[in-house]
């Protein structure tokens with residue numbers, strides 16, 4: 001059931017249930033992070049392998065130290081600037097966070113969602129919420145309550161509706177390794193915003209580098225069922241262009257039907273493009289087409305994170 005009842009949502013969570021919650025990035029599949037049975041349910045509902053850890057969501061910066069041993073100054077500074085917001089910090093965990101949440105890692109991923117409804121919800125709870133994106137493992141993340149209902153509606157008692165997500169792609173995950181700010185997942189907060197506000201070097205851990213600190217950064221992710229190709233080099237030969245759907249940054253293609261073209265932002269606004277990306281992919285995935293052909297954006301601002309999602313969605 002989809003609804004707006006924050007009290008009901010809180011009651012269910014206190015009872016140990018798993019529900020859908022809105023955030024500014026994508027919808028989450030949330031439960032009490034301190035209750036191992038609930039955490040197991042999250043993995044089960046999402047069909048997520050246990051080696052892929054969960055992010056915990058807290059209501060304010062002061063909560064972070066309840067669950068993490070250390071809070072390095074530079075991360076604290078970034079937290080003061082960008083939390084609540086699309087930023088997740090990887091911090092050494094305290095023992096109160098079950099190993100199940102972190103897949104055995106000594107580090108826990110923590111964020112504060114910038115969403116009124118979910119902040120009000122967190123105020124009513126005495127525990128943090130573990131919440132992966134509310135999609136079956138490997139599929140596109142949901143950016144509306146209806147997206148969650150479409151795939152997980154029969155597995156969870158409630159989806160708290162907070163409207164369409166304002167950021168539309170997942171949070172940027174960062175930590176510190178050997179004194180450098182390290183980006184483990186490109187996301188809704190741009191690399192430039194991070195770099196401009198720290199003295200340390202910022203290192204991006206590429207998806208191709210082996211990366212034990214972020215076991216969940218699997219390559220095949222965010223993928224629609226219809227095979228998706230990037231139009232630069234990977235366009236298959238001999239395909240019927242009328243049987244294709246298109247994801248375009250700014251401009252429509254003149255020679256194919258309008259109905260199968262998703263324009264992310266006519267004005268070339270990266271934020272608007274991010275907001276529309278996953279909903280556009282889902283829309284095309286429902287159509288009677290054989291391929292999706294996606295255009296990459298310029299590699300700047302959060303165009304970088306959007307391209308990361310498109311590459312992961314692509315059929316190799």
Ligand code: TXA
Pocket residue numbers: 023025026027028029052053054055088090102105107108109111131132133134169170171173213214215216217218
């Ligand atoms: O924007 C977001 O971050 C959304 C909303 C719902 O908050 N959540 C989200 O969660 O994207 P999920 O589970 O779909 O992606 C979290 C990623 C995974 O790739 C996981 O491997 C990584 O974060 N992660 C979580 N905890 C980690 C940890 N302790 N160490 C390394 N990576 C971790």
Ligand code: MG
Pocket residue numbers: 132133141
């Ligand atoms: Mg996810």
